[in-house]
Amino acid sequence: xxxxxKNDELMLIYTFNSSNAVIPECQRDLYExxxxxxxxxRLFQSxxxxxxxxxxxxxxxxxxxxxxxxxxxxxxxxxxxxSIKGKGFSSQIVSYDRDSRLIKPTRWFNLKNFIDNNFSAxxxxxxxxxxxxxxxxxxxxxx
Numbered sequence: 001x002x003x004x005x006k007n008d009e010l011m012l013i014y015t016f017n018s019s020n021a022v023i024p025e026c027q028r029d030l031y032e033x034x035x036x037x038x039x040x041x042r043l044f045q046s047x048x049x050x051x052x053x054x055x056x057x058x059x060x061x062x063x064x065x066x067x068x069x070x071x072x073x074x075x076x077x078x079x080x081x082x083s084i085k086g087k088g089f090s091s092q093i094v095s096y097d098r099d100s101r102l103i104k105p106t107r108w109f110n111l112k113n114f115i116d117n118n119f120s121a122x123x124x125x126x127x128x129x130x131x132x133x134x135x136x137x138x139x140x141x142x143x
Contacts, residue, residue, distance in 0.1 A: 009040035009078065012066070023062060027069050034073045041075045043067070 010033040014022050030041070043066055045059065063080065070077050 008036075008038050009042060010038050011042045011044060013044045013046065014066075023065050026066055030066070030069050030073055030075070034075070039074070039076055040078050041070055042078050043070075043080045045081070 010030070012026060012029060014026050033041070043063065045063060067077065067080065
């Protein structure tokens with residue numbers, strides 16, 4: 001198994017829905033990344049409010065469980081962000097503090113453009129490796 005360089009990080013992008021089905025998949029990705037020697041994680045949560053039924057408390061619980069998983073696996077959580085799409089939001093990023101409480105909207109962000117622009121860094125990897133993004137200036141400047 002190849003050990004990752006010290007500056008490698010996992011940007012875990014997950015979409016919140018009404019069920020908690022996303023949690024086991026994300027926990028598996030976090031575990032696989034820990035086996036690769038990755039210590040830095042960015043959590044990015046994407047969800048919509050189109051039907052006005054989005055339960056922010058439920059989304060908060062999903063985030064809390066993933067933060068707890070990161071703590072158990074010994075990750076350094078670099079940031080926790082979420083993209084809210086819907087009326088009045090239009091892909092706005094929201095920030096969470098270390099206890100995963102919503103702080104405030106911070107900046108505008110197009111997740112599709114981010115993925116498209118960084119696809120070459122993501123291709124030819126397996127499973128969790130598809131979400132690995134080398135931490136470098138060009139990627140950090142696009143966030």
